Amino acid sequence: MAVIESQFDPLSAEGLRNRTAMESAIDRFRQVEAFVEDTANRAADTFARRGQLLPRQRLGRLLDPGAPFIELSSLAGYQMDDDKDGSGAGGGCIAGLGYVADIRCLVVVDNCAIKGGTISPMGLKKKLRVQQIALENRLPIVTLAQSGGANLNYAADTFCEGGRAFANQARLSAVGIPQITVVHGSATAGGAYQPGLSDYVIMVKRQASMYLAGPPLLKAATGEIATDEELGGAEMHIEEVGSGEYLADNDADAIELARQVMAQIGPPTSTQESQGLPPRYDEEELLHLVPEDAKTGYDVRELVARIADDSRFLDFKASFDRQTVCGHLSIGGHRCGLIGNNGPITHKGANKAAQFIQLCEQSGLPLLFFHNTTGFMVGTESERSGIIKHGSKLIQAVANARVPKLSLLVGGSYGAGNYAMCGRGFDPRFIFAWPNSRTAVMGPSQAGQVLRIVAEAKMQRAGQVDDAQLDALQQRTEAMMEATSSPLACTARLWDDGMIDPRDSRRLLSLLLDVCLHADRQLTPNHFGVSRF
Structure with a gap:
């Protein structure tokens, strides 16, 4: 296997311009993430008075110190629906892939410091995506719950689809994937079924409550008057009803209980990444590599040289x-196959990639897709070469490959090229994006x-x-396409699982490949959901 001899000078004028542009793109999405966290921190005094931890503090206590944590869809719902200032990015929750008691799992923390943790339409989609990841990769889920429930201003957008979250919980339990929920505050109506359908429930004394109808609705519906504690307090559920398993004194105690439960029920997974020689080129050079102008191409092999073991x-x-x-x-240390783009997909490229996918399927090798394409080649010659027929072969191969598929958007992902490169619609195990990436049916x-x-x-x-009307139509269309295909707009719509710094690509992919390998080795222990008797 040959070593890639890089022809790219990262310190050239072009390379330095590219770095400046990429750093600016990184700053844009990091600033949004920081603004959301700053907004939540404004509630610190209120939480302290209640004897509670902020959502990010809860997350920090739950995760193993120093272990990797991959946050998912941190910008879901950014400036969508009623998110006017961007503080609602994340959709009302913090979610990610991390380690709890040395066990790899998915974590969901209701961001109750912002709008009471109410779930936006995109927040619901984000939670459904987390469940899909858990099911496909056999990962336990830990939920730190304290939410005002669905945002009632968008009830029509979340009610019916919201039922899917409960169906998913039942199915996760049925295939033996544990779900642990800590109830930190009020869990009302549909929100009460989330812990109710979990396998292990921990409730915080004098903070947590679960009921189908809270005191105001109860009084309106039946005339009965009851306090939170009488109606659905933690001690009542733990001691009388049996809807929960563990009673905690406070937030910190509840999270420690969750860690102890996970240590007993989950299969241990090493937090150490598989070994492999590092690339021969500095990861910093990934910031220099990509041209600021999306129309200027670059060799995807230069990217591979800075991610692959020993640059081979x-x-x-x-x-x-x-x-x-x-x-x-x-x-x-994880062997895999890669498909990347140096331009549009021709009929020959489609055949080549379809054949390669079949070979990886035969060998059981995971597939990586590095997106940077304007789509399939168009034109008279291309059509006469059978681009539709051959492109369909590639789409068939991508859709039906059973090996794990991981997508990384490192540039444009346009038209049917997004499909052929295993975009969101083709259900890759994970799909992440660089902050310069764009996804759209075509360019503006x-x-x-x-x-x-x-x-x-x-x-x-x-x-x-x-002509004036035509000019206005063209300008409006370009502006609309420019706005809806931007990196922030795409990640807000959950077209990826989150935006990453390019320098984190190798570490991210190594961890995700390890996740997929571990998942595919597990067996299903039972075919029923755990019921509480």
Whole structure:
């Protein structure tokens, strides 16, 4: 296997310009994340008076110190629905992949310091995505619950789909995936079923409560008057009803109990990444590599050289098609196959990638997809070469490959190229994005021109062409496409599992490959959900 000899000078004028642009893109999304955390911290005095920890403090106590933690969809719902200032990014919860008592699991923490932790429509989708990850990768879930429930202003957008979260909980239990919930505060109506469907429930004394109807609704519906504690207090549930298993004195005690439970029920998983020789090039150079202008190409192998073990890469059919790059590599000691883009996907590139996917399937090798493509090649020659037919083969191969598939958006991911490269619609195990990436049906300029051409043809048939109207249509379309395909807009819509600093790519992929390997080795112990008798 040959060593990639890099031809790129990171200290060139171009490289330094690229770094400046990339650092600016990183700063943009980090500033949003910091603003959300700063907004939550304003509630510190209120939480302290109640004897409670802030959501991020709860998360810190739950996770193993020093172990990796991958936050998921931190910007879900950013400036969508009623999130006017961006403080609602995250959708009302903090979620991620981490370690609890040396056991790898998914963690969900209701961000009750912002709008009471109410769940937005995108927050619901985020929680459903976490459940999907848990099911596919056989990962236990720990939930630190304290939420005002669904945002009633958007009840029509969350009610029916919200039932899927409860169905998923039942199915997770049925396949033997443990769910632990700590109830820190009030869990009302549908929110009460979340701990009710969990396998282990921990409740905080004189803080937690669970009921289908709170005191105001109870009085309105039946005339009965009852306090929170009488109606659904922690001690009542623990001591009388049996809806919970453990009673905690306070937030910190509850979280320690959750760790003790996890230590007893979960299969131990090492927090150490698999071994592998580091790349021969500095990860810092990933910031220099990508041109600021998305229309300027770069060789995906240069990216691979800064991520792969020892910068080694076995190129597959390198001369058959140069725009679709396929090959073998290792990351953190995990062998895998890679498909990357150096341009549009041609009919030959589609055939090459489809064949490579079948070979990886045969060998049981996970597949990595590094997105940076304008889509499938168009034009008379391309159509006569059978681009639809051959592109369909690639889409079939991507959709039906059973090995773990991981996607990393390192540039543009446009049109059906997003599908062929295992975009969100093709259910990769994980999909993360660099802050320069874009996902859309086509570029803003092309979309504006297309609509202009269509509208102009219609005007010509009517016998009157209004250039000013056409200019306005083209400009509106370009502005709309530019806004909805930006990195922040895409991650807000959960088109990826979160945005990352490019320098974290190797560590992230190594950990995710380890997650997939561990998941595929596990067996299903039973075929029923655990009921409380």
